[in-house]
Amino acid sequence: MKTFEECFTAWVDGQLSGEALAAFEKELAAHPEAAADRDAARQLGKLLRAHSTAPALSNADFFSLQLQRRIDAETPPRRQPVKPEREAVVSIFSRLAWAGVFFLVLAGASFFLTIPHRPAQPLAPSNYFAQVVESWPSDPGISATTVYNPEDNVTVLWLDGLDYMPSEQLALK
């Protein structure tokens, strides 16, 4: 249902007719100034149409083109059309594959740059065999410790607590 203002606008423009016109004119009985307002509005319309201030366009097509370009520039871009589902899946897998390749290269580079490497050497069985099975120091003040140095293939029975010996007692060769 139209509001009073809409009906009033239609009545001023002469667009009401029939029952709608009769019903609205009944309503206007409570507004005696309505007829004067309608006459003033119609008079103003005539004056505006008779004395338009818009300049005459010398090249209407060029103006339209410029206007269209400006509208295009200010209009936000349209959203991309939704890709088909299969194309989207292929795109995801392609990105995952590239990401995998990238991280693989990164891991390889990190491995070679951060971890020291020795030149590959064939594993040769050690011929070293010396081994201290057990030791029994004969004095509580003496301790016997077995030390094995795998880098040099050396087994040492390390005795501590022995008496100092002057070097003069040695008969060096």
Added chain:
Amino acid sequence: MLRAAPGDAQPTPQGITVSQEKITSIPLSRERPGASPRPEDKVWSGLVYATNAAAPKEPPPELREFASRLKRVFGYNQFELAGSAAKPIDDDGESWLVPSKSFRLGVRARHATSKEARGGYLLDLQLFQDQRPIVATEAKLAPGSPLFIRGPACGKGHLIIVLQVQR
């Protein structure tokens, strides 16, 4: 601790009384003794005086094969031989190595027959310093696999006993 046991104690060539029973009662490893030693094998012992010198002398020929390892393990740069001794390995019983007048080694050797022994020996060793027993040891040795015993401090260095089976 080695003690003389009445009745079965045997005097050593140096007059040190050592219990034979005690020596043989030392628990042995899982090697199977019994095979006869090779007649050409002998056990060699050298007493080495290790020091640090500003101008180190060349090691004697007997120590050249050990010099680099001795240097790395003990941190000295000069190694002099204060004495050495070698005895054929036989199964007659105990042998005595006297590399110097201050040190002597009682050695009883048995041929080790396990595969990993590589023709080596199980040795029951007793080390004496000035007739005083220091330590008894059971060790496995094979040619090319010397055993080093770090002895007492001496002068400005240390004495090291090198023990090796030679073939």
